[in-house]
Amino acid sequence: MPSARHIDVYTAGCPLCEDAVATVRRLAAPGQTVTVHDLRDAEQADRIASLGIRSVPAVAVDGRLAGCCVDRGVDERAIRAAGVGA
Secondary structure, three states: OOOEEEEEEEEEEOHHHHHHHHHHHHHHOOOOEEEEOOOHHHHHHHHHHHHHHOOEEEEEEOOEHHHOOOOOOOOOHHHHHHHOOO
């Protein structure tokens, strides 16, 4: 039996985010709690910063950002390398 876990899904209400929520809910085992946080709510700012969330959707398990969600976000060097600002 899977151990109890608390899973947080951070979204911005877009279709991709809704798909992520559905996937996490489908994968969660009985006894595992899924909470959805809408990042359009300004009160979520501290939580976002403490986890290092740089893009959504993002998933945290037991207060730690899942590996698939780490280091995602806008990368200035990659954008410049693609020719922006050149």
